[in-house]
Amino acid sequence: xxxxxxxxxxxxxxxxxxxxxxxxxxxxxxxxxxxxxxxxxxxxxxxxxxxxxxxxxxxxxxxxxxxxxxxxxxxxxxxxxxxxxxxxxxxxxxxxxxxxxxxxxxxxxxxxxxxxxxxxxxxxxxxxxxxxxxxxxxxxxxx
Numbered sequence: 001x002x003x004x005x006x007x008x009x010x011x012x013x014x015x016x017x018x019x020x021x022x023x024x025x026x027x028x029x030x031x032x033x034x035x036x037x038x039x040x041x042x043x044x045x046x047x048x049x050x051x052x053x054x055x056x057x058x059x060x061x062x063x064x065x066x067x068x069x070x071x072x073x074x075x076x077x078x079x080x081x082x083x084x085x086x087x088x089x090x091x092x093x094x095x096x097x098x099x100x101x102x103x104x105x106x107x108x109x110x111x112x113x114x115x116x117x118x119x120x121x122x123x124x125x126x127x128x129x130x131x132x133x134x135x136x137x138x139x140x141x142x143x
Contacts, residue, residue, distance in 0.1 A: 046107040048138035056135075057099035058091055060084075060117050064106045085120035092121065097130040104137040 043063060058072040068079045070087060079087050092099065103117050118134050125132055 043106045045139040047141040049141045056102045057095045059102045062105040062109045088120040089124045092124045100133045
């Protein structure tokens, strides 16, 4: 007399749960990708017709509340005005001697605040015998 097992094991794989997981992951990535903003600081740039492309090292943002932020790569760091020259100096020293700093200032920002950034870059140029440049970012002029 042969003994038979009552529970048969099947080798089939139920894919319906996998489809649910893929769908949930798709929804998750769609929602999180819309939350990522390439320009975290909203600025109304002054308008200009000139176009200059240069190798940029990092960007300095000045918003309408006169708050400074430095963006290097994807990192955005808020900076106090009294520490601006120190932070710019340490960023420029670690890069090559001909890199460019882009200033993205809101059009309502006084010129003096843009000059603070230019002075910080010029200070590094004088102290370390460098040739860094500063470019003021603008929006295309309406026709």
